[in-house]
Amino acid sequence: MRTRRIRILSAALLTLVLEVAGCSRPAPTPPAEAESATVDPGFVHGTDGGDLDRLAATVISDVQAYWAATLPAVTGRPWHDLDGGFFSVDTTASTGRPPPCSGSVSNLEGNAYYCASVDAIAWDRAALLPVLREHYGDAAVAVVLAHEVGHAVQQRSGVDVGAGSDAARVEAGADCYAGAFLRAAADGRTEHLRVSPAQLDQALHALIVFRDPIGTDASSGDAHGTSFDRITAFQDGHRDGPGRCADVPTERAPTGDAPDDGNAPLQAVVDRTADAGAEFFGDQVAAAGRSWTPPAVRSRDCPADPVGYCAERGLIGYDPAGLDELHRDVGDQATATLLASRHALAALTALGRPTSGAAAGRAISCLTGAYTATEPGLSAGDLDEAIESLLVSDSVSRDATGGQALTGGERVAAFRTGLLHGPVHCG
Structure with missing residues (x-):
């Protein structure tokens, strides 16, 4: 048959x-x-x-x-x-x-x-x-x-x-x-x-x-x-x-063959993304000849729905209950993707690039994809979680004003550009 x-x-x-x-x-x-x-x-x-x-x-x-x-x-x-x-x-x-x-x-x-x-x-x-x-x-x-x-x-x-x-x-x-x-x-x-x-x-x-x-x-x-x-x-x-x-397909995602081991604890993902995000995005800012002070990541110290970036205070804040819901419902990579997007917004601020509007939303989504490609042990299941988080929520592409102008498909397309081609293709 x-x-x-x-x-x-x-x-x-x-x-x-x-x-x-x-x-x-x-x-x-x-x-x-x-x-x-x-x-x-x-x-x-x-x-x-x-x-x-x-x-x-x-x-x-x-x-x-x-x-x-x-x-x-x-x-x-x-x-x-x-x-x-x-x-x-x-x-x-x-x-x-x-x-x-x-x-x-x-x-x-x-x-x-x-x-x-x-x-x-x-x-x-x-x-x-x-x-x-x-x-x-x-x-x-x-x-x-x-x-x-x-x-x-x-x-x-x-x-x-x-x-x-x-x-x-x-x-x-x-x-x-x-x-x-x-x-x-x-x-x-x-x-x-x-x-x-x-x-x-x-x-x-x-x-x-x-x-x-x-x-x-x-x-x-x-x-x-x-x-x-x-x-x-x-x-x-x-x-x-x-x-x-x-x-098709002609482009393959940078994933390994590691099995999905389930969700890491929420706080472990927050801490890991804070450290890795500071390093990755710091390298992008330094390559442009700019100075970089990694944002501190603290629960509730900055308005968060469920995450947020307060440029004037140099903080990434998160709502533990809201982030935990995403963590449980979609997966730990969805959590990492959302947190990384706020590091991307912080990097755009340090680079002096636009931080509001559709272009900023695309750059944030793209840089988040570029960061994701560098995560050790990234699996196909992890990437599925990231894609789902981009489609079901506009949080990843929110700009410095809290607004966003992209469709879910546009967020995924920008993320995919960064994932496959790196930060130099993020505008």
């Missing part, structure tokens, strides 16, 4: 979705419906004609039209709509007829996939689409289905998308193609679907919910990539267009 699937939204992962969406740490704006003129889902096999299938049909119609116009220019090959069609499945109806490439209806639970052998896509309208829509909005449904159509693009481009293929590269390519399509929807270049920056942030958060669990072998047939892998591929397509997607 030759299929490419999103990672199954199992009971454990559904619990994660609910926890991520429902916890009390800083959270995204409640999901909004994409501004769209919906399409009749009559062409979808098994449809119930409801709102979810209307949304799915809208995405499918626009994404196929996008590739009909785009694929010949990108690959020199023609696009043709999927021969095997599209299948909407109610996985709560155990007596229903299974879709192609699936032995039973239950095999599709919480899932969507592309079946290469018959050129078809199937999705679970009972346990996948409603969860995505409720917690992450319409754009999350668009990302998932555009990813599956991305596998059809690969098949038409001569890429092996079967069980023996390079799973990580194939999945990254599909994420990249999804990013290219969502850019078209954001720019108003699709007939029906419209996606705002805020909706795109919610969709990116949904994408990382389907990341590989820590310890997944990247060469396994079920590998889809870490949060960093998936966001990187999506943003490459979103920024550079579909011509970029045949060659």
